[in-house]
Amino acid sequence: MKKLLLSAIVAMFVFALAACGGKQQGDKLVIGASNVPHAEILEQAKPILAKKGIDLEIRKFQDYILPNKALADKEIDANYFQHIPYLEKEEAEKGYKLANAGKVHIEPLGIYSKKYKSLKDLPNGAMVVMSNNVAERGRMLAVLQSQGILKLKDGVDITKATLNDIAENPKNLKFKTDIDPGLLPQIYKNNEGDAIFINANYAIDAGLNPTKDAIAIESASSPYANIIAVRKGDENRKDIKELMNVLHSKEIQDFIKEKYKGAVLPVSE
Secondary structure, rough: OOOHHHHHHHHHHHHHHHHHHHEEEOOOEEEEEEHHHHHHHEEEHHHHHHHHHOOEEEEEEOOOHHHHHHHHHOOOOOEEEEHHHHHHHHHHHHHOOEEEEEEEEEEEOOEEOOOOOOHHOOOOOOOOEOOOOOOHHHHHHHHHOOOOOOOOOOOOOOOOOOHHEEOOOOOOOOEEEEEEEHHHHHHHHHHOOOOOEEEEEHHHHOOOOOHHHHEEEEEEEOOOOEEEEEEOOOOOOOHHHHHHHHHOHHHHHHHHHHHHHOOOOOOOO
16 A cells, blocks of 8 residues: 555656656747847737747847857747858857757848948948858858959858958958947947948847948848757747747738838748
């Protein structure tokens, strides 16, 4: 009798542990995100997810360094701020074991200038200011190449291109590449440099409209779609799958189109 009672107690204890451990749909889903547009998009998804039994908590980050660390350290369940080339760079450099749960939107990268109305107006030896995000260096160079300002070496992988891959630079452009991405709008407002690359999220947050204020903008066919990142193995969790379904829904995609007027473009895959 005592053995049966002991077995029952142990079974109840194990069941209680199982119930407490592991995320189930209906639990709180904590996502780290950049302010704009990521957190704004998640705010629109929040009430839709609530109807499906998922309590979404959004934690805002001001930089590109902490969200992946917080995810790897299990402080959050997912993050939404980065594209695949950046994720792959972070994994390679820091050993994170993260995964892409799905693409959500593209933020066409813009280049801004208070001095010139076109890249073609840049003088010989002009200073082009880039962020210190090495994973986006090729992305920025691709914009300059698409505008006929410089030419990269044949066969170069754009997602891995560096300044060393420039084959032709007829305007003898100079590059400043040590600025934190979040500081670029202030560099622009201070009229520093001749042309400044600014990511759309920071541009919008600073009151700029990429489609109107940028003197050149990235093509919508860019491979730099922003994703939901999770820890490896969590991409098939029910609440993450439901999150992606909501973010790909017509309601959220229509919100992105209407809210950002082309400065942010939805991705439905």
